[in-house]
Amino acid sequence: MHGLRRTGTERIRPMTIVVPYAAGGPLDKSARILAEGAQAQLRPIQVQNKPGAGGNLGADTVAKAPKSGNLLVMGAVATHAVNPWLYKNFPYNPVKDFTPIVLVARTPNVLVMSAERAKALDISTTTDLVKYMKAHPDQLKYGSGGNGSIGHIAGEMFKSLTNTRMPHAPFQGAGPALKALQDGGVDIVFDNLASSLPLIQGGKLKALGVTSLGSDDALPHVPSINSEVPGFNVSTWFGLFAPATLPAADAQKYATAFSKAMHSPAGKAQFQKMGLTPEELTLGGFGSFVRSELGKYEFLIKAAKIHID
Structure with a gap:
């Protein structure tokens, strides 16, 4: 009825x-x-x-x-x-x-790069990323699901705490941002762990760190960004x-x-x-x-x- x-x-x-x-x-x-x-x-x-x-x-x-x-x-x-x-x-x-x-x-977000890009730049940890950004300011671009999204806030917080520079590329949603990461349009993304997890497990994305204060059970071998960038916590x-x-x-x-x-x-x-x-x-x-x-x-x-x- x-x-x-x-x-x-x-x-x-x-x-x-x-x-x-x-x-x-x-x-x-x-x-x-x-x-x-x-x-x-x-x-x-x-x-x-x-x-x-x-x-x-x-x-x-x-x-x-x-x-x-x-x-x-x-x-x-x-x-x-x-x-x-x-x-x-x-x-x-x-x-x-x-x-x-x-x-x-x-759920934490996770800082990810394409596995190919990370290997090419010899970046395997958050500390590696910060060192590269300091040596090459403004050369890496981060994508997010839009202005004001959690990914955007995480990116700005990361820049502030590490005193680094990288331009922001907002997209209409986290999905397009993740696609741009895989296609090479952006270099890093702070993505929702639930959506990135299959790509990380499949070897397409490299997880550098999770955005919570500690590691996550879904990625037990990936450290928290906070352990390398004290004060970082966005979930x-x-x-x-x-x-x-x-x-x-x-x-x-x-x-x-x-x-x-x-x-x-x-x-x-x-x-x-x-x-x-x-x-x-x-x-x-x-x-x-x-x-x-x-x-x-x-x-x-x-x-x-x-x-x-």
Whole structure:
């Protein structure tokens, strides 16, 4: 009946998880894992991709959704911690307009070069890269998924901490930036580990370091950039948010169901294939984490003088 299911005389509207980015990425895949795993405890769940404005379009749709309890967004570090400091006319409040449900995953970015380029320049570590950049300023170019993206912020932070110079080439998304890296259009990229992992494992990309404070289980032999460039720490995270109008009882029910789906054997196995480990934070704990990240990126973005408009 047009997506509605009858239970006696009651109609149950399907729940929708809005993914504010294009299909196929880690957030989209994660949303589909959660939709499949939690619908038995909740209701039918569908996933809708609504990309645009760096993720703001999809997130704003949920922020302003009517009080129905059937719309969630797979928000991320960009939509809830980075973008508020990049756009002058930001459309929503990342804290007041949402009810945090569950932090799904945290994953570092990874500093990558094409394996061929790294070999040609004799670069195998972050320290090697810094030495080359100091000896050849402005000769290497870094690509990112766009102005204000995590890859852009990571690149500017890296230049600042190492006192080096390299031009930035923004692309319309992380996918095109990664393709440019493989094609030789740019020399390095700070990419999401989940998307780069297959190319690293396949020998096409050389991983120089991960952007978290320590190494990552998916790449145990790749050191953190922080171990060679002290103070460097930029990670990607994403999780489910509901509109602020969601009743507390429903928020608790959703958090329980999605956490169960994430930590089920099937859910963990699917996340592991992407190099991700499901997280534990829900509700208030997740909310505190978001507020902390919002303050962190306010400092980083203002210090680097990054802006969109």
